[in-house]
Amino acid sequence: xxxxxxxxxxxxxxxxxxxxxxxxxxxxxxxxxxxxxxxxxxxxxxxxxxxxxxxxxxxxxxxxxxxxxxxxxxxxxxxxxxxxxxxxxxxxxxxxxxxxxxxxxxxxxxxxxxxxxxxxxxxxxxxxxxxxxxxxxxxxxxxxxxxxxxxxxxxxxxxxxxxx
Amino acid sequence: xxxxxxxxxxxxxxxxxxxxxxxxxxxxxxxxxxxxxxxxxxxxxxxxxxxxxxxxxxxxxxxxxxxxxxxxxxxxxxxxxxxxxxxxxxxxxxxxxxxxxxxxxxxxxxxxxxxxxxxxxxxxxxxxxxxxxxxxxxxxxxxxxxxxxxxxxxxxxxxxxxxxxxxxxxxxxxxxxxxxxxxxxxxxxxxxxxxxxxxxxxxxxxxxxxxxxxxxxxxxxxxxxxxxxxxxxxxxxxxxxxxxxxxxxxxxxxxxxxxxxxxxxxxxxxxxxxxxxxxxxxxxxxxxxxxxxxxxxxxxxxxxxxxxxxxxxxxxxxxxxxxxxxxxxxxxxxxxxxxxxxxxxxxxxxxxxxxxxxxxxxxxxxxxx
Numbered sequence: 442x443x444x445x446x447x448x449x450x451x452x453x454x455x456x457x458x459x460x461x462x463x464x465x466x467x468x469x470x471x472x473x474x475x476x477x478x479x480x481x482x483x484x485x486x487x488x489x490x491x492x493x494x495x496x497x498x499x500x501x502x503x504x505x506x507x508x509x510x511x512x513x514x515x516x517x518x519x520x521x522x523x524x525x526x527x528x529x530x531x532x533x534x535x536x537x538x539x540x541x542x543x544x545x546x547x548x549x550x551x552x553x554x555x556x557x558x559x560x561x562x563x564x565x566x567x568x569x570x571x572x573x574x575x576x577x578x579x580x581x582x583x584x585x586x587x588x589x590x591x592x593x594x595x596x597x598x599x600x601x602x603x604x605x
Numbered sequence: 606x607x608x609x610x611x612x613x614x615x616x617x618x619x620x621x622x623x624x625x626x627x628x629x630x631x632x633x634x635x636x637x638x639x640x641x642x643x644x645x646x647x648x649x650x651x652x653x654x655x656x657x658x659x660x661x662x663x664x665x666x667x668x669x670x671x672x673x674x675x676x677x678x679x680x681x682x683x684x685x686x687x688x689x690x691x692x693x694x695x696x697x698x699x700x701x702x703x704x705x706x707x708x709x710x711x712x713x714x715x716x717x718x719x720x721x722x723x724x725x726x727x728x729x730x731x732x733x734x735x736x737x738x739x740x741x742x743x744x745x746x747x748x749x750x751x752x753x754x755x756x757x758x759x760x761x762x763x764x765x766x767x768x769x770x771x772x773x774x775x776x777x778x779x780x781x782x783x784x785x786x787x788x789x790x791x792x793x794x795x796x797x798x799x800x801x802x803x804x805x806x807x808x809x810x811x812x813x814x815x816x817x818x819x820x821x822x823x824x825x826x827x828x829x830x831x832x833x834x835x836x837x838x839x840x841x842x843x844x845x846x847x848x849x850x851x852x853x854x855x856x857x858x859x860x861x862x863x864x865x866x867x868x869x870x871x872x873x874x875x876x877x878x879x880x881x882x883x884x885x886x887x888x889x890x891x892x893x894x895x896x897x898x899x900x901x902x903x904x905x906x907x908x909x910x911x912x913x914x915x916x917x918x919x920x921x922x923x924x925x926x927x928x929x930x931x932x933x934x935x936x937x938x939x940x941x942x943x944x945x946x947x948x949x950x951x952x953x954x955x956x957x958x959x960x961x962x963x964x965x966x967x968x969x970x971x972x973x974x
Binding site: 446454461466484 | 753768800807
């Protein structure tokens with residue numbers, strides 16, 4: 442029975458020492474330790490949050506960079522295409538221009554040739570008329586050198602008239 | 606494998622040494638005179654042996670060499686109202702080696718066996734009015750108090766010196782336990798008001814844990830059965846009870862005297878449920894007290910019981926004692942490992958139940974009935 446009957450002396454010392462321990466630890470150990478733990482947890486939480494934010498920012502920045510890169514690539518492609526188009530256009534224009542010029546020159550040349558040809562034809566016609574007159578004159582002179590011949594001619598002509 | 610062989614060799618060596626000791630004992634046993642033989646064979650009574658170990662004493666017995674007891678005398682502090690030697694008496698317990706001292710003596714039998722008694726006027730032996738001697742358990746208590754204070758004050762100092770730094774050393778060992786008490790005991794059991802009870806919960810947790818552990822170390826000044834003493838667990842349970850009542854709100858008492866969710870005829874006219882609830886309120890700390898006491902005492906009894914087996918078998922035959930020592934040491938090692946677990950579990954259970962009681966005392970009303 443002694444085992445389960447509390448001893449007053451031990452009870453007294455236990456109460457004294459336990460309350461002392463409780464008081465001392467409460468004041469000098471548990472409060473600072475729990476406060477520090479709380480503070481550290483908060484700072485860790487904040488650090489984690491900050492890291493999260495930084496990571497988000499980084500992702501955003503990365504996405505932005507990518508967007509900028511894509512845009513730049515598109516811009517480059519666009520400029521390239523424009524340049525290409527411009528080149529084509531310039532070339533086409535030049536080709537067109539030269540063709541037109543060519544046509545114009547050709548047209549001009551044709552007109553010139555026509556004019557020259559007409560002139561030449563006119564000249565030839567005038568010359569040939571002149572020449573024919575002269576030849577006819579010469580022929581007439583030869584034909585009508587004597588009276589006989591003149592007579593024959595008249596006869597011939599009158600014959601022709603009679604026939605008609 | 607090499608490790609195992611080494612351990613086995615060490616174990617055999619230990620067994621051999623213990624055997625040599627036992628042999629010396631046997632030789633003395635046989636060569637001594639018949640009176641001594643009678644006294645010594647009477648001296649080994651496992652029941653007394655175990656009870657002496659788990660009980661308290663006015664001196665700290667360390668070992669017995671050749672029948673001579675080596676023990677540390679402890680201060681005796683008694684206040685007597687006896688007319689012949691009234692007043693406060695302070696002296697060392699080794700004064701009792703010569704029997705009586707200032708009218709005080711240690712009772713060898715009766716209800717007060719092992720306690721300091723004085724002779725009353727009618728001739729019977731009674732306890733002095735006040736006996737606050739520094740007994741074996743008190744000294745062990747002081748030792749563990751010193752350990753607890755030095756450990757946690759130094760840990761707290763480190764926290765103050767290096768705030769916001771990763772824990773190191775002793776701090777690293779204690780922090781998981783502190784967080785365990787906070788996050789796995791106090792917070793779930795009490796709720797958002799847990800911070801108020803943290804100092805007490807941490808103190809009982811480490812007080813019980815460290816006393817349980819020092820109880821497992823079999824060398825002076827450890828090995829006393831502190832948390833296996835009913836006075837110690839009584840104080841702890843009583844404090845839990847007082848703190849529960851001190852923090853109890855209206856809701857707690859309503860729960861006891863007008864339990865919600867119970868049919869009215871169980872409360873009026875015969876207050877059956879209130880009575881049960883009220884008794885339950887008183888039984889809770891009582892159970893706390895008995896559980897810790899019984900668990901730790903049982904652990905000590907088993908350990909000592911195994912060692913007693915060596916001497917019981919050794920008294921029958923030397924070979925049996927030798928064989929039994931191997932078995933006993935093996936079982937004691939196993940039990941000690943188990944007791945390490947029990948030391949932690951009991952500290953945990955006591956703290957958890959205290960936290961649950963505090964939780965029920967501060968719980969806000971949330972019943973829908």
